[in-house]
Amino acid sequence: MSVDGPRTSVFTFQSAVHSHHVLRSLEELRQKELLCDVTVEVERRSFRAHSSVLASCSDYFYTRLTNQNRPNLTVRLPDEVTVEGFEPLLQFAYTAKLHFTKENILEIHRCAEFLGFQNLDKACFEFLIPKFSDDGGTSKKEKGKSKGQASHEKPQAVCSPNNQNPETGEDRVPQDASTVMQAATSSVESPKDCPPISNEKEMQLDLSPLYARSALYPMGDGQDQFCLQNCGPQLPSASMAGAELCPLSISISSDNEKLRSSAAGCGEDILAIEDEFQKELAMDVHCEPPTDKDLNINITEGHFDQREGPLMPPADCSQQCPLNSVQSSGVLDSISGTPDLSNIGTDDNQVFDSNEQTFSELTPKDCSTERSTVEREVAEHLAKGFWPDLSSTLNEPLPLDSIDQSSAGNGSDFHWLKHLDLGAAPDDCPFLRDLSSSDRQTPGGDTLSKGDTEDSPCMSPINSMENSECESDGDCAQCGSSEQAQEVDLPFPVEQISSMTRRAFLQMLKREQLTPEQLEFVQDVRRRSKNRMAAQRCRKRKLDCIYKLEGEIKKLRSEKEKLLQDHNQLKLSIEDVRQNLSGLCQSLCTDNSPQSEQLQALARYVSSDCPTSVLLTPMASPSLAGPDQDVHANSTLDTFLADTCPEVDSVALRSPTAFLQDNNIQSTVTDPAP
């Protein structure tokens, strides 16, 4: 038994908004052209930008810019890159939002591929382009297929509501309706900040890694635009895992009539959030149980914010009133069980027509219009992408008992919302654990004391994986174990076995005086549980490793392409120089009385700042040091001319030096002009 030494707690504060602020500031700087250190020339347009931003987003820029120390560098992009494709990508680099239309998606994709823009390919193009080329004629069956495919991928993008009538398969939005899919948009943007995109089916893919926030709302102004904003993985693995463990705390504010679902990562950054939205959110921490009316208004206004990261401070946890089971399940079911958010209706006003699954009254009329199948699929794909783990967990039962599965609607298009982990969290998040502890105590009622569990309640997700995973992943395994536990008449819940520390485990064994049978069973369960978790970690590491290597391969490939380009350019330059020299020599050789001026010109050319001077200097310059070294210079020149323009020999019949000597020409090669 190992004896623990004195422990030092190390805490980490991770801001959920810092990276967003940085990005936003960079964008502001770019717009003001402040601190921009690179000019990108595309076709005939110039874009000012920050090399660090470009390099961090694009493999191409990374390789081209990281070796440059010159300030105010100008990077001229090859003809493969067009303004049409580059501009959205530049915007994406600074905002994490990609504006695209059916018309320019291919061009963007091409440019993104060429420039090695990360985070876009798999998330976006691989799905979008086939969809757009299909042009919306996707059948329901095809849709299911594509959904399946999407779920197999490791998606990184986001999504939007599915507005298809599940029965008729008809779209509810006319083709000319604009759709905005904004995923994981910045936390500070309120729905009204959604850029009005109209007249064409333009979509906005937002890969902002900053906030998990979903906002679904009509855009108004005659535009049928839905913004579903949520966020992708924003935290480093450990923290991210923490966010996964922690619950979404749904705060309902009756005053602003918004439903907000905060995915509470175990950060406390909410206190520092300065933006108006976040202030609102902070005020909403002390939520009141939502009335039906609240929910109706919130949802029918289509405002559903889901944020990741901010966690109510511990002190507030007790005050915070997360949705109770009925409420949360109601909300979730109404959301998740509908093919589109439009059928999140209420029993009160009966605005939801279950047959038609449309908003008949409360929904702004714009929303009742049809949406193309492609748009819906795209939206759904994007949404899934923003919870990379979503697809893998979609079929797992929600661990939260309180969510009334039976009340779930028929549709499943928004089942992914359930996986925002409204359920799993309360127990996993130490700050919120108390909130549900009353009704989630272990059957035996003897939850481990803090002394028993050596792990800090703020332990890292990796450490806390024990607790979380034995509730989720280990569910099935523990079901069987529970039955066996009943058989051996275990005096404590099986769940405890794997979750407790070894010390606590041994103490409990001592205390309980187990029979050999029980002892064997308990140890077996513990061993399997530990091993199970180890296997999970191992597989996760493997995957991480694979992704990392894939990224490196990508980078190396783009680097190789860049080197090949450089190589070809140098080849061309050398060829140019050879041709120039050849011409020059020929004119010298065909002229029977070559003048010293011509030789000087030749020598200067050789050592001048011509494009190949760098290549030539090692050979030519040292020998052209001065008139005293004429012979040396001549021989060098001889070699050089013989190398570069062999035809000189054929013309002069002899080497250039011999030619010069034959003609009694004294080389007057002088120092090249600086």
Next chain:
DNA sequence: CAACGATGTCATACC
């Protein structure tokens, strides 16, 4: 029904 991915379990090696 085969293929495939996810997951649990076992055996083993290593620390």
Next chain:
DNA sequence: GGGGTATGACATCGT
């Protein structure tokens, strides 16, 4: 030497 962990191999299950 015992315990914890990592990992390869295999089995099972669901899609």
